[in-house]
Amino acid sequence: MKPTLLALLAMICFSCNQKTDTNTYYQEQHRPQFHFSPEKGWMNDPNGLVYYEGEYHLFYQFYPDSTVWGPMHWGHAVSKDLTSWEHLPIALYPDSLGYIFSGSIVVDENNTTGFQTGKEKPLVAIFTIHDMVKEKAGRKDRESQGIAYSLDKGRTWTKYAKNPVLPNKGDADFRDPKVFWHEPTKHWVMPLAVGKQLEIFTSSNLKDWEKTGAFGIQESVNDGVWECPDMISFKTKEGIEKWVLIQNIGRGAINGGSGTQYFVGNFDGKTFTNDNTPETKLWLDYGADNYAGVTYFNAPNNEKLFIGWMSNWDDYATKVPTSTWRSAMTVPRKLTLIQTPEGYRLAQMPVHQLEKLRLSKTEISKQTITKSTLIDDKSILKELDLSFDLSASTASELGFVLSNSKNEKLVFGYDKASKQVFIDRINAGKSDFSTKFAKKHFAPFTDSKTLTIKALIDNSSIEVFVNGGSIALTDLFFPNEDYTRLEVYSNGGNAELISGAVYPLKSIWKK
Ligand code: FRU
DSSP, rough: OOOOOHHHHHHHHHHHHHHHHHHHTTTTTTTTTTOOOSEEEEEEEEEEEETTTTTTEEEEEETOOSSSSSSSSEEEEEEEESOOEEEEEEOOOBTTTEEEEEEEEHHHHHHHSSSSSSSSOOEEEEEEEOHHHHHHHTTTTEEEEEEEEETTTTTTTOOOOOOSSSSOOOOOOOOOOEEEETTTTEEEEEEETTTEEEEEEESSSSOOEEEEEEEOTOOOOOOSEEEEEEEEEEEOTTTTTEEEEEEEEESTTTSSSSSEEEEEEOOOOOOOSSOOTTTEESOOOOOSEEEEEEOBBBHHHHOOOEEEESSSSTTTTTTSSSSSSEEEEEEEEEEEEEEEEEEEEEEEEGGGGGGGEEEOEEOSSSEOOOOOOOEEEEOSEEEEEEETTTTTTTSSSSEEEEETTTTTTEEEEEETTEEEEEEEEEEEEHHHHHHSSSSSSEEEOOSSSSSEEEEEEEESSEEEGGGTTTEEEEEEEEOOOOOOEEEEEEEESOOEEEEEEEBBBBSSSSO
């Protein structure tokens, strides 16, 4: 049978569309190439991070119909290696009870909910239901917690008919449950952000919850609400169990806007106690763009795998100059607890799986840096790994400059006089969308003989890990033209470079 003219035309159009799609997929200006971002629309917090049967699930706060925040859904993607991601259909839609705000997912191994019907363990999502009708009516009791379950590895979800499982007694901010199983007391624990503190609830079946503790009223840094808590435990070298409470705060972070604090202490199954004084402020990340981060439930080998949202809620999240989508996640990072003279502290490094994105290695040999020296001008997507001997360096400042032909530049490095590491994005490119963007961000760098810097650079983000990840800084930037040039520099003396490597990285999105 001969195809009709109309059918022929349709075929031609279909194939040219496909071609265009392949060429343009994830190729917009500023589009991250090895970070997760939604195909289109608005994304904020990572939600329901859970590992189950060989898959790392990433759910996220999602509004598919616009690039600004709106009725919240849970978008969904999976990865087998924490490096490349497959987009899956939206998991949870807003309903008559409200928008689906942030929350977590657990594997109900022992069927405590009774949801299991076949072989597959129930995945149970615990999330905040945000009732817009109540919000518009000015009612405080607008947020409550609900659950939903999946019996097919997270592909389809059924909301529990008796939601909410944790109603609100009158707290305007009552959200972001991050549930985990506490083996010693054999119950589920739900850290929940309530106003400017954390409340802890426990349950035997994820349906009936009882409040057992509260923490943080003395620790609150500012006027920002607490959001997206997480509690994780580590075994120290001495075999002691230590708990870390990760606490996102909406405003007042060390380098402006929203950010992530953490507390180190103990947990007895009911409440958290802080090892440090309320005045001790510990920051998970010193950049401006790592918010709402939490860790995976059920990660292999009990690893603490963290993903954050690379933006700043309070300062400019809805204004960043991207086109069809807004926001990306940090790369997945492995958290560890390290002992320091001041006590136990968190450290973080990108997961090792990302190393498979390396295309080639350029070694940088031991040398004295006396001025600006080119180390790479091939690609914007780079991993950089360098180490300096500070005891032999005389430089008052040393660091790196990423730049383009428009003289836009992003600088990151170490300032000896103030004993700080920094990212300077003052002249990095577009910044007219917010007066709070063109800034320099600092992190304290206490005396050390060596300085190692690992940096992951994508089209519009940089993640810097100093001395094995004891300091991290994550910042966005928006050059008018891609940076490709990377230089190392020293000012006011010499920098003694011990060794280094730079790797161009490949895109996870190119088809
Ligand atoms: C944090 C947050 C959460 C809330 C969600 C709504 O970024 O404000 O507290 O659940 O975003 O999208």
